[in-house]
Amino acid sequence: MPPSPTGSLCTQCGLCCDGTLFGRVELLLADDADGLKAQGFRIVAGSKPRFAQPCPALSQDCTCRIYAQRPQQCRAFDCALLLRVQSGETGVEAAERLIRRTRKQSARVRQLLEALGDRSTALPLSQRFSRLRRRLETEAEGDRKGSEERWELFAELTLAVHELQRQLRQEFYP
Ligand code: SF4
Ligand code: SF4
Known part of the structure; x- marks a missing residue:
């Protein structure tokens, strides 16, 4: 059997695992939560046990x-782009271009978060952005002067996040 083109797309992408598309993976009864813990996963207990992304x-x-042991949620997920490639609606090369573009946008968001002092790389992008916004707003209450440059950078970040969300909505979310 020839290698699946969709499998090769995922190994160029990783956006559904790296905290760009999702913030967490929820575990189901069929999942081996203890086995995942033994492998170093930090499982948050509760009615819906889960672990955070980036995975x-x-x-x-x-x-x-x-x-081979990945959770059910991971097994069940095919993004919209993958489904379009599987149905023949989108060609593999076009899909590769979309993945490259969105990964570049995701990298741009990470770069701007870092430039603004956010180093919480273990959190998903959406959470990093919200936390940074709250922090900047709190800081600004005490220091309205001298923060203009940071707000300009934050405005750039906000635009980059919106553009990333647009691309994810348009191409990836099912
Ligand atoms: S977002 Fe889609 S193409 Fe990318 S790794 Fe996930 S399933 Fe594969
Ligand atoms: S366990 Fe799931 S979220 Fe983590 S890398 Fe594997 S497929 Fe991605």
Whole structure:
């Protein structure tokens, strides 16, 4: 059987595992929460046990280190782009271009977060952005002067986040 083109797309992407599309993975009864804990996952208990993204099992090469034991939610998820490629509506090269563009936008958001002092790389992007906004607003209450440059950078970040969300909505969310 030839290698699946959609499998090669995922190993160029990783956006559904790295905290760009989602903030967490919820576990179901069929999932081995203890096994995941033993592998270093921080499982948050509750009616819906979960772990946060970026996922610790995501490798640099965008493969999943626990592929055979990955949670049900991961097994069930195919993004809209993948489905369009599977149906023949979108070609593989066009999909690769979209993935490259969105990964670049995600990297731009991370770069701007870092430039504004956010180093919480273990959190999903949406949470990093919200926390940073709250922090800047709190700081601004005490220091209205001298923060103009930071607000300009924050405005740039806000635009970058909106553009990223637009691309995710248009191409990736099912
Ligand atoms: S977002 Fe889509 S293409 Fe990217 S890794 Fe996830 S399923 Fe694969
Ligand atoms: S367990 Fe694997 S498939 Fe699931 S989020 Fe983590 S890296 Fe992605």
